[in-house]
Amino acid sequence: MLSRLLGTPEFLARTYTASISAVRLQDAIAEAVEIHRIRYKHRLASEQVLLEVIQVNSQVTALRSMRNKIAHFCWMRSHDEELFGTSFRGGVPSAKMVRRDHTVLTSSELSKLNGDAHSLVEQLLKLVAKFPEVREESFLSNSAAPTHDE
Template sequence: MPLNHTSKYSELTEEHFSLIGKVVVEWSNVEFILGSILSRLLFTPEFPGRVFSSGMGAMKLQRAIDEAVELHKLRYRTEIVSEEILAEITSINKKLTKLRKTRNQFAHFCWARSNDDEIFGVGFSSATAGSKREGKDFITLKVIELKDFYSQLYEVVDDLSKVLESLPEMEEDRISTKLTK
């Protein structure tokens, strides 16, 4: 039985559910924008880029973006995308890597209420004493920490959106026009 179904005292509060939902929504925004950034860095129109990146999680998207950043530095010598924007992308990617661990715990742990001000998550990976997973299958988060994590993700989404707007966009109609000739 899931942890939060074991008693009325372990059921998450509406505030807990709301904050977890906000985190999930912001992470979806992160993945969506990462796919768009990758498309633009690779000079791909949005729709074909989405087809390519749709099965990629944030970690794969981040790796691909890092490689595209290097491509712009080495091959295009920052003539298409400025060094400042590429540095901003790299900085945001590093920030996301730190946030991804907590996000993954939200996605893969079972959650219950410790009290109205704190929830705990358990991974149930069956880690044994002395294994690498020991101690990584449990986390407690206070409501204030949930709010802070959400705020960090919200800020990252804003930063990613600004970066996206600064990147050149390849229009799909430029390709389709050539196909009809």
């Protein structure tokens, strides 16, 4: 998404985004949307498409927080329909930490999260297709960029 919003080839964008956190990547996408609104005045994407990007970005935030909980907890099955997770976090317990140190997920909640994540990926793919792709080959062709010999 970010490479399309910034008008760069995907490989080049991935080179820069590979080392940044998911939160910073989402912030960069939100900032790119604002650039399209203010500087480019919707010439590349309509306001409706930019609103879709913001909406999907907020859905990613919600799923990312749940993904982090799943990834950073130790999970065990309570019974066939329920998982119990405890945090790997150390330190002196506090009232706030105690509330966040464990959680319970039902099998149906986990199944719904899986479906939501899959649906979000489908939405993202359709949304990315609404922006023009900058092909890497266009940067590498002789007519597109001067060589050092010129």
